[in-house]
Amino acid sequence: MTLGISQVTVYVDDQQRAVDFWSGKMGFEVVRDMPYGEHRWIEVEPPAGGTRLVLAKADPQWPALVEGLPNYVMFHADDIVKTHQELAARGVEFTQPPSRQPWGWSAVFKDDDGHLFHLGQR
Structure with missing residues (x-):
């Protein structure tokens, strides 16, 4: 049996x-x-290509995002430093620039709804 992830939903205000x-x-x-x-x-x-994000309208009755807690959606890049530079030049805000950790390279960026996402390096 082969299983994979086709979509991940990200709830957004707009x-x-x-x-x-x-x-x-x-x-x-x-x-x-x-x-x-x-x-x-x-x-x-x-x-x-790969897993798609579904940008779904959040219900205003749901609890707010926990401040400072990243989503468990992790992106990867072949060259995290270059990717960070390209995305930052496009206006993507990084709350943690690329840094070497014991498990590998890691960065955290924020979307325009305030969600935090991990960026790693393969």
């Missing part, structure tokens, strides 16, 4: 702002954007 961040700053491709009830069903895919 779907268009999220599309602008993921497609404009991160370079992801919008592969699906269609009506979904009162909102939109939006999927974005990284430039190298």
Whole structure:
């Protein structure tokens, strides 16, 4: 049996702002954007393909994000320093620039909704 992860949902306050961040700053491709009830069903895919992010409208009744706690969505790059430079030049905010840790290279960046994500190096 072969299993994989096809999508990960990221809950956002403003779907268009999220599309602008993921497609404009991160370079992801919008592969699906269609009506979904009162909102939109939006999927974005990284430039190298693979697992898609679903940018879903958050319900205002849900608890707020825990400040400073990264999502358990981890991205990887072949060259973390170069990727950091390219993304920062596009306006991506890093709360932790690339640094060598005992387990390898690590960085943390923030999207325009305040979610924190890990960036590692293969």
